[in-house]
Amino acid sequence: MYLVSSSLRFGALLIAGFAAVFYMTPPLLRTVGLRAFSMASEAYKAGSVSAAYVTCPNDTVAKDIARGLVERKLAACVNVIPQITSIFEWKGKIEEDSEVLLMIKTRTSKVSALTEYVRSVHPYEVCEVISVPIEQGNAPYLSWVTDTVPE
The missing domain is CATH 1.20.5 (Single alpha-helices involved in coiled-coils or other helix-helix interfaces)
Known part of the structure; x- marks a missing residue:
């Protein structure tokens, strides 16, 4: 006992x-x-958020596009990365340009609308808009992206 x-x-x-x-x-x-x-x-559905990339000729164009994406709820956040150098072939010539890179966080379901918006305002004849789905990351941040960008 x-x-x-x-x-x-x-x-x-x-x-x-x-x-x-x-x-x-x-x-x-x-x-x-x-x-x-x-x-x-917390659960995150892999691939429901994407990171999209757009190159711009200068800081002014980059910030205008970034602001437009966020205002239109096509992106939760856009990082403006200055002073990148792009080397590419264009119309049979090797070109080298100084550009600004946009790194855009959005819902994967919004990439098409985001692309259409960028194409409508971008000064390049053929602008770069590419995206990759995010498989994993900080769940609260990824939830914030989906909360900020409506379906």
Whole structure:
């Protein structure tokens, strides 16, 4: 009998100890722990978000296109990456140009509409619009993209 009651007492003390440590832990550490648990439990459907890439002749064109994409809810976020060098063949000649790269995060289902918008405002005769589906990443960020860009 003594053995059973001491085991129960030990278990109760152990649970009380864990509870005390949890509630006495600084709020920041508790938040980090809870966030890590929630991130691990969030589901993301692979490929439902894509990263699209567009090259632009200069910063002004790049920012105009980026702003238009976000305003029209065709993209959640557009990174404007300055000063890239592109080397390509165009009309039988090797060309080298300084360009600006847009990295666009959107729903995969919006890539066609995004492409049509870019083509309608882009100054190039044939503009680059390519995309790749995102298989995995930070689930809260990918959820934010899908929340920001409506279906």
